[in-house]
Amino acid sequence: MLQFELLATEGLARRGRLTLNHGVVQTPIFMPVGTYGTVKGVLPRSLHDMNAQIILGNTFHLWMRPGLDVMRHFGGLHGFENWHKPILTDSGGFQVWSLGEMRKISEEGVKFASPVNGDKLFLTPEISMQIQTVLNSDIVMQFDECTPYETKGHLTTEAEARHSMELSRRWMKRCMAEFERLQNPNALFGIVQGGMFEHLRQESLEALVELDLPGYAVGGVSVGEPKEDMLRIMAHTPHRLPAHKPRYLMGVGTPEDLVEGVSCGVDMFDCVMPTRNARNGHLFTRFGDLKIRNARHKSDERPIDETCRCYTCAGDGQGHGGFSRAYLHHLERCGEMLAPMLATIHNLHYYLQLMQEVRDALDVGQFAAFRARFAADRARGV
Template sequence: MSFTVLSTDPQSSARRGELVLPHGTVQTPIFMPVGTQGTVKTLHPWELEELGSQIILGNTYHLWLRPGHELVRDLGGLHGFSTWRKPILTDSGGFQVWSLAKLRKITEEGVRFNNHLDGSKMMLTPELSMDIQACLGSDIAMLFDECPPYPCDEKYAANSLALTTRWARRCKDWIVKNGPKSGEGRQHHFGIVQGSVYADLREQSARELVELDFDGYAVGGVSVGEPEHEMFRAIDNAVPFLPQDKPRYAMGLGTPPQILEMISRGVDMFDCVMPTRIARHGMAFTLDGPINIKNLIHAKDPSPICESAHPHVAGFSRAYLRHLFRAGEILGLRLLSFHNLHFYLSLVARARDAISEGNFTDFKHAFIQRYTRSTIP
């Protein structure tokens, strides 16, 4: 893997980069659509390419439980199994164990839990997480970590961080011993900075992971119920201690304004289920803020959903889209999912251009001012 910073913004820490991976090159900043179970819900891989998706995310926990990582390996890895040929990032499974599993018990060995499908007892360790992701064959695999809850006291956060660092060393040992591949190249690995809301712990975590020399670094333990200002503080307390020549990833974030704020803080990569999840409930992003297409105000509206809509969606009126949702037609879910991902991917593409042109900060302020001033229903 190589990561090159191509340009920077003179008024912030925003940067434009190029990330070379076994299955292709990714321009950053980039948003990664979430394909939890080997698919971005409602969308065909060709549609993702049409949208300009450069890299998508797969979920280790869910694919391990169903259909099983060895089956995926035997059927061509996640790329061949899903027919997605461009880069893939897989998470470690740690967050899903934290958020979904029942009766989990965290030990030095790993996490014992009852899985959410049938309640059976299972154990996920750093080594197993790395093995599963090696079978999936993703371009980027995340290290296994513990995601501390919010709120938690400093003692808990410190102990959790120490465990995450010990697990990171075990992941590193497994990687060195096994040399996992992705396609014709080697699989790459990102460490995850933890530390909850405590600045000194975030710095400690970043420094310890950098010493282990991974291919990139993520800021984890964010968007777990904390206020937005704490989310930004977590980034501010971690990014300054991460290498300039390696990519930075904010996990599970966020709204369009949040993404621009993170870019201004020097973050390169993002993922979030929000665009597709809220689309399936009738919510659509527009330049004037999100709207609920199911609301009565759109019943006779002939206008397109957004002035910047993709041509595949722009020809449909708000009235028609509302009709699809009220009639329970699957096309409504597909169109809004397509539209929302286009909105996100277009946003980061415009951010890349603004960084190259040296006016990212002006672009960010103008976008956020327009996006947040409206109360469109």
């Protein structure tokens, strides 16, 4: 089940409400990435505290471990990880792309060696749908080929991008047929491909729209291309998708990318950046980015961001939490596992709070003013 209601617009920016089998999601929304059935470095309780509405799981990795028998035993991913809000699962296409020379793509599917134990495996559109049905994710992504920015040392040509896009288009129809055969009660999204070529993006988009899917995603960005190319595709594609369907920009990005994406008509985002960067001491704040390992933080009594109300910055209101930059710097320098945990709480809270502020601005027709204020604050520096 999927229902999408458009509540407000300002230019191309949209405010919506997405109803799924496991709950309601207010959009625009950022979705924390939980590849192996957990968002790295953060307790599920913390995700609830920071009002995470929907998280991701990954078809490819969960198929590897713990496997479908375990997932069936628990009735799907929600029961296994004890998360009872919505979940979106990636189809495995991006992970297959990341295997590089270790995989062989054909019309039928992708052959590759398991990165876990070396077993010979074969992933097809049908198998991806079968795995995601077992996972019982609220949003199922089509199995696609993620068109690379570079192919064997050269920029992907238009012919190569077309071949990849058309393969994904054929795979989409197979995904639909298998999804219907399985009587999956959730929602299947198609993925617009076409590389860095706007006319190929348009062809892909039009073919998917003809299928009248519950929602649509823009894939094949954040795959190594220069930022200006990513922004060019982001400006071209999302707003051309149906206005009454949710639009998802896959794998993006920085706080600036999210706000720019909203201005281009995007409703849903995911990215590993807030969690991955946290594990490397890179923190996002309202006033720019902060690298906590730098020596200048050694004796700094301030929190990461004095305007932030997360547990790391402000505590829980009951005398727990609320830590100085000096303490976080010390934890990082000592290699304490608490350092990335506290950093992850802060970064995810910042991303989710940013999306809440975007929604609030759209609710009152003040997104343009918010966008200008956001840019000025981020440029100010910490």
